[in-house]
Amino acid sequence: MVISCDKSDSFLRIGTKGLLKKIIHEGISWQTPIPGDQVEVHYSVSLEDGGYFDSSRDKETPFTFKLGQKEVIEGWDEGIASMRKGERAIFKIPPQLAYGEIGSPPLIPPNSTLIFDVELVSWYPIRDISGNGGIIKKITREGQGWATPNNADEVLVKYVAKDESGNIISKSDQGLEFSLTNGHLCPAMSKAVKTMRKGEKAELYVKVSYGLSHCRNEISTMDEVKLSTSNLIICIELVSWKSVVDVMGDNIILKKIMKTGEGFDRPNEGSLTKVIYIGKLEDGTIIDKKGSDEVPYEYICAEEQIHEGLDRAIMTMRKGEEASVKITSESISHGSKAGEWISIAPLLFEVKLIDFIKEKPFWKVDFQERMKACEKNKLDGNILFKAGKFQLASRKYEKECNLYHKLIYLEASKIVEYKHSFNDEEKIQANYLQSSCYLNNAACKLKMGEYPEASRLCSKVLELDSFNVKALFRRSEAYMRTSDLEKAEEDIKRALALDPNNKDLKIKQRELKDKQKKYVQHEAQIFSTMISRVS
Structure with missing residues (x-):
């Protein structure tokens, strides 16, 4: 909306079609109504060159209409949208925003400019909750704060539900608590409550499609039959709610x-x-x-x-x-x-x-304390592994690895800030701990069938220590499980070259040869079947 000042007569210019406004009493809030809201106004109207010919004040009843729905002249829709609650203003409405070239005989001649003295008594926000006109909500009392309930929260509401004839279908004056996941009475209740703030009151106008289908047992069979062709009017208050996570x-x-x-x-x-x-x-x-x-x-x-x-x-x-x-x-x-x-x-x-x-922040403890924390996670993981709780054990080893990475990061920072780094003994201790962490976690991953992850962890160990027999052994097992037999054979050969007398490696080598033999036989069978089909 365009608002500018006409300095010649202290009127504000609203929009681009010649509507003028002069405020004679400021409103009491910062909010203004929007199209669709229900507004109540008092007004008096006269022709620009004549006396008053209509006034709601004489009738002692405010005039009510929905803003922006073409229920009134265009000048009203445009002008009242700029007002705040309690505001009073004079509007000068040109013919093109009033009754135009035809006028409204006998009171309003053609091409008449109208002068309105308007007070915005109140307005009620009206929202289309469903987006298709199925649930219309009119706010009759604003709520507190800004928060609204989430989908799974439990709400406490007071309500009265009526049919179109005004018959009470269901109510709860003392307050009813229900989960928004399960709903109550009808789908409209849950949908509307999720848009409300604490203490808010509203009127819901509910079409049949959002009414009967989810009614609870407190409604009698007779009422259900009656409701099947009836829209609902629900007056509801959101008393409070409990957050559900x-x-x-x-x-x-x-x-x-x-x-x-x-x-x-x-x-x-x-x-x-x-x-x-x-x-x-x-x-x-x-x-x-x-x-x-x-x-x-x-x-x-x-x-x-x-x-x-x-x-x-x-x-x-x-x-x-x-x-x-x-x-x-x-x-x-x-x-x-x-x-x-x-x-x-x-x-x-x-x-x-x-x-x-919480555990003491890692950066606040010295090297040996950090190493003890890592070692504790390793021992806890070992206990869980022996008990067959591989997933929990894996978490412990992963936590140990995370602590180790923090350890490396902090020591690297010290190199820059304090010209300090690991001494030789600390390096050996830290590298051993990291290798042990990866190896133990790889054992967990093998037990859980996560073979690619197991081989990745073993590869990390071999980056630190290319002669680590355990890492080669476990990686070969992971490769065998994924039928990557050539890589498995390469790892076993490397491991046996480092430890020729290792019984476990020799058993694994025999297992690999059996698997390779079965694989060759399987390939030969497939080839033979293909040839027979061709011939």
């Missing part, structure tokens, strides 16, 4: 925040964490309980000390946060202490994060 992004672990925590920090792997929690079955049976206000339960995150799904949820929480966690799948892996839950789903946890201490 999809922890893994697959709807398996859902965390409902009951009380917001403080700050922005959250526990991570290795954090010493203090919690209180109760684990239940769906029927309310308590199956686990840890900690109290006096003595919280302490554990290390990602160390398989509690149910894995609960552990992951806790790592999304902030200090002081209270939450309800629902785990709906049996596919979540469990530690030995939670083994009895493997066949039980869903599980419900009520948990409070009392406090947590």
